[in-house]
Amino acid sequence: MENSLSISIKLPVSIQRAWQSIQEWESQSDWMLATQVWVTSDIREGVGTEIEAFTGLFPKAKKIGILDLMRVTKWNPPYSCEVIHTGKVIKGSGLFRLEKVSEEETLFHWSEIVIAPRVLFYLIAPGLYIGVRISLMRLARALAYPDRSGE
Secondary structure (H helix, E strand, C coil): CEEEEEEEEEECCCHHHHHHHHHCHHHHHHCCCCEEEEECCCCCCCCCCEEEEEEECCHHHCCCEEEEEEEEEEEECCCEEEEEEECCCCEEEEEEEEEEEECCEEEEEEEEEEECCHHHHHHHHHHHHHHHHHHHHHHHHHHHCHHHCCC
């Protein structure tokens, strides 16, 4: 059964800078909560790019957590990127969509369609929502204060 979840947040940078930050896949490890991200394909951007994201305890070592395998299916810089989740546990699709507010502000719309039994989705949705919300707030802060990223 398909279930959806979406969050939007304002980023304090131009749409081009927002896109650059989001599509630098490995740098998502800096702001995605308890997650390590790797590009696993020969190509690093565009349709066909393959990405792994491990979320859990000790994410760099891939211990105690969930491995999310993704492949980019749509690529429209600097406006949107869509992925399909191809792992054993996480199935569905994800979408990053950027909307220009001004030269210095961009809305980042994040959405997921998760294929799971409705009861299971209702059990995991609150934690998923909170984790992604915190992650997007960390991204916004890192973009607002780039010299404080090591704190």
